[in-house]
Amino acid sequence: MSIEQYIKSDILEKRLADTSVLVIYDGEQRYHQLAQELATDQCTVIDVGEGSLATRQQAISTLSQLKSGKQLLIYVPKAAPMEEEEKQKDPFALYAVAGSVFPDPERSGDNYLDICLKAKPDQATEIRELFAQNEKPSFDVINAIGGGVNWPTLQAALGAEGASNLLFKLMVASKEVQAKLAAESSWYTEAQSLLSSSLGLALRTKQRSWSAIADELWRFVLFSEFVFELNEAVPTSLADVPVAKLSAKPIIEELGDNLRKHTDYQNLYIERASSIETELKLDSLCANITKLGHRDTFPFEEKCYLRQAIDALLADNGDLTRKIVSEHANSVWSSNSESLVNWELVKSSQRLLETCEDLERELPNFIKKQNDLIEFYQSSLRRADQLHREFEQAVNDCPNADELMPGVVGLVRKHYRKLVEPVQQGFTHFTHDSGWPPAEIVSNTQLFDSKVSPLLKSRGNRVAYLMVDALRYELGYELNKQLAEDADTQLSVSFATLPSITSLGMASLLPGAYDKLSLALEDGKTKALYDGKPVGEAEERMGVFKSNYGDRFAEMPLKDFVKMPKKKSVESSVDLLVLRTTEIDSFFESHPEDAPAMMQRELKQIRQAVNKLQDQGFQKVFIVTDHGFYMNNAQEAGDTVTKPDNCWKVEHQRMLLGTGNLDEYHYSLSSNNVGIKSNIQTFAGPRSLSPYRRGKLYYHGGLSLQECLLPVIEITLKPNVIKGGQTANVKLDYKKGAKRITTRFAVIELTLESLSADLFGGADDLEATEVLLEAHSGTGKNLQVVGEARPGEYVNAATGTVTLEPGETIKVTLKMDPEFEGSFKVKAIDPVTNTMLGSALELQTDYAV
Known part of the structure; x- marks a missing residue:
């Protein structure tokens, strides 16, 4: 096809067919002959070069009488007006607005070079060489290129x-x-x-x-x-x-x-x-x-830019870091499992640094009043704790972080500590002056009586009460966001009972706790008492529920309820079901480095439990907790508090109970100003976030927003509200069909497809689907989770879930259990119903020794 024929058929005739009116501006008079050749019975061609006034009248008359199927082409032998003032003076500009224009300055590909490249794509190199020597080659010269x-x-x-x-x-x-x-x-x-x-x-x-x-x-x-x-x-x-x-x-x-x-x-x-x-x-x-x-x-380039991103982080050059991350963190080389881990640490570092800097600028506006500080934590400061938790998880997933990124980990932790320490100092200052708990917010001892008890005054209202150990506020916030996709939820806050320890914190969630709960110090040990009787153990606390509600009450561990067979259900006579779990706290106490990843499993179980509760006819669910926690990875040399003297009972390395000397580095609360009945004369603790003993990466028991501001999630269940992706099919692939993984960070491809494409629905009806990616070994009772999605660009760090868009293919890193080797299946699972979304991917480990 000649260049002339291409311009006529593929450009001019198409635009006339689309808009019926076309104005050609041609300062170089390159397209004059082509415009004339387009004149037909259906297309009127007006050549403005033949006389402005007459052609203007002809154009107006033709346009006013233009009928369906008829076309008007106006050829103007001058350059198109560019500025608004020029367009107002041009009598033919309105025709361009009514129809279309060529060349169109707002349309890419309308310049002469681009048109020639499109007409002769096989000779693109020769055409560019020609235009480099001659900016205005004729049609004949263009047609001669290639020679067939x-x-x-x-x-x-x-x-x-x-x-x-x-x-x-x-x-x-x-x-x-x-x-x-x-x-x-x-x-x-x-x-x-x-x-x-x-x-x-x-x-x-x-x-x-x-x-x-x-x-x-x-x-x-x-x-x-x-x-x-x-x-x-x-x-x-x-x-x-x-x-x-x-x-x-x-x-x-x-x-x-x-x-x-x-x-x-x-x-x-x-x-x-x-x-x-x-x-x-x-x-x-x-x-x-x-x-x-x-x-x-080449692969060395990605490594080079990773080093440059690290250098930019250390130089506090956030703009350059963002630029490098956006251009190189998702290259073909970063899909390598090791690179993914490295880039995720850079991105996690960048997010936390930027968030801390933003919050530091805002903090002075909220540090003057206690209520302002608490509200600021709920709305914004909690974000720093969330990103810090994700950052520490990224550090743990990158075993050579200090070697790969010398100085980065320490720098990020220092910035985080720089933000949270003044918050802590302000919070303990307010509490020292005004007592505990702060006014206008419900305390844990009031929760059951204010929210749950009224619903149980008559039979038939079925309520589930989930007592989750160590669910701090930022985690509850993320959990609530996930639950809100499936049901009607409401997030509020409460304050922990001091000291913020499990035995007392769980007891504070009992019915009547505000009046009947007390704390005693006997033989150097703290004891939670309910009506004078110990309630420090789970069995003792469940006995309180039993004495209050009799056969209307039942309880069990959360994990047992989730694993309960579908055919089995809670007795219909049960109006209050208490589900309890201590997994988060227990894992942090024993394995603090790995605990952030483990929390995903716990939040997953909670979502599954909520879905199951709906199926069993419960109308309300309350998710409550005893205390939060603080991750102390940012500790520095000498970062401890000295106990003023040996008279004090030290509780959980974060609180002093009894009597004794205190220095300026401590707050103190008298027994009548601590929100719970107690024979303990004084509650005291460090004004900072430091513990009394070095080396604790995780702690609770003291006074801080992280330990004491707690989430309360109230869920209203409705029939058929919580449903999984019933029409979704997730296709899984590993390296285009490979069956062996050679690294403990395997990159899996996920694609969301329609399960059924027929007259009643198909790909167009498919919606974004939330997916949980897990690796399983064994079957039945021997089934074990041996791999989970590693938090990253597509993976929610709190819940471990991935949101897939229809037709989208993404790559997710599967973090394998370092102790596992053998055959396993990778599954895409509905996080709510725990059902599989598509076929499992069967793989086997083949790690290099």
Whole structure:
């Protein structure tokens, strides 16, 4: 097709068909003849060059009488008006508004060069070279380019047309395609012509096999892209490596982008690029290059930018860090499991640093009053605690963090501590002056009587009371967001009972606790008493519920309820069901480094329990907790508080009980000013977040917003509200069908598809679906979770879930249990109903020793 025919049929005639009115502005009078040739019985062509007034009247008359199927083309032999004032003076500008204009300054691809490239894509390189020498080549010159060159054998064997497509297919040729090429002889000459005309590549190899040519083509394309991206000179030792001509740069970039983005060929790309990097020794020869460009052609470039991101973090250059992360953290190389872990630590560090800086600027506006500080924590400060928890999880997942990122971990922790310490000092100052608990917020001892008890005055109102140990506010906030997607929820707050320890905290959640609960110090030990009787153990606390509600009450561990068979249910006579769990607290006490990841399982169980409670006819669910916690990873040398004297009873390394001396570093509360009946004369503790003993990475028991401001989640259950993704199917893949994982961080691909595409629904009806990714070993009672989705770009750090959009394919890192080896199944699970969404992916470990 000639360039004239392309412009007429693919541009001018199409726009006339779309809008019926077209104005051609042509200062160079390049398109005059084409405009005249478009005149037909259906299309009136008005040439403004023949006389302005007469043509203006003709245009007005034609436009006013324009009927369906008729068209009006106005040819104006001058440049289009660009400024608004020029358009107002142009009598034909209104026709462009009523219809369309050519060339359209707001439409990409309407300039002459782009039109020529679209008309003759196989000769794109030659056309760019021509325009570099002559900005206004004639139609005849454009038509002469290429001379009818084509590559019939290559087109037939590769199943593609166009130079760019042929090059791509030649690089990724399958075994079948290679066999076709081997059976022909003329393809080699055609390949020489294609490579020379489109890329400027003169083959060095004398072999005529596909493998030899592909090796050279891959090296030529990838090295050329690398050189084009460099913002500095290529090392002299690489100066003789062939590079494409500059006019071929767009094709080179298109090939590189397509090879990296096309999921079917990413593994091939990684293999080829890694091999070329090794062959050319790019890692060592380019070690001192820093201006590498935006495309990570070779693996060493991604590592280089990771180092630059780390340096930017240490230099407090947030803008540069964000820029590097946005351009390189999701490259083809970062999908490598080790790289994903490293980049996630950088991103996690960046998020926490920026959040701390923002909150530090806002804090002075909220530090003057206790209520303002508490509200600021609920609305904003809790975000810092959440990101700190996620950051510590990222540190734990990156075992060589200190070696890879020297100084970063310490810097981030220091910034976090710089924010939370003044908050703590202000909070303890207010409490020292006004007592505990703060006014206008319910305390834990009032929770049951104010919220649950009224619902149980008559039979038939079925209430579930979930007593979750150590569910601090930021975790409850995230849990509530997840639950709100499935049911009607309301999040409020309460205050823990001091000291914020499990035995007393759980007892404060009992009915009548405000009047009947007390704390005693006997023989150097604290005892929670209810009506004078011990309630420090779970069995004793459950006895209180039993004495109050008799056969209307039942209780069990949360995990037992979740695992209860579907055929079995709680007796219909039960109006109050207490479900209890201490998993978060227990795991933090014994394995503080791994605890953040474990919390995902606990929140998952809570969601599943809520779904099950609805199925069993409960109307209300209350999720309450005894205390929060503080993660003390940011501790520094000497970061402890000295106990004033030995008269005090030390509780949980965070509180002093009894009597004794106190210094300026301590707050104190008298027994009548602490919110609970007690024979203890004074409650005291550090004004800072430091404990009395060094080395505690996790603690509670004292006075801080993290330990004492608690979430209360009230859920109203309705029939058929909480449902899983019933029409969703999640397709899982590992390295295009590979069956063995060689690392404990395996990257799994997830794609959301429609389970049924028929007259009653299909892909168009599919909605975003929340998914839990887990690896399971064994079956039945022996079923074990041996791998879970690692928090990252797509994975919610609190719940461990992934939200998939219809048709979307994402990559998620599966973090395997370091103690497990063997066969396992990867499953996509509905986090609410615990049902599988699609088929399991069967894999086996094959770790290098």
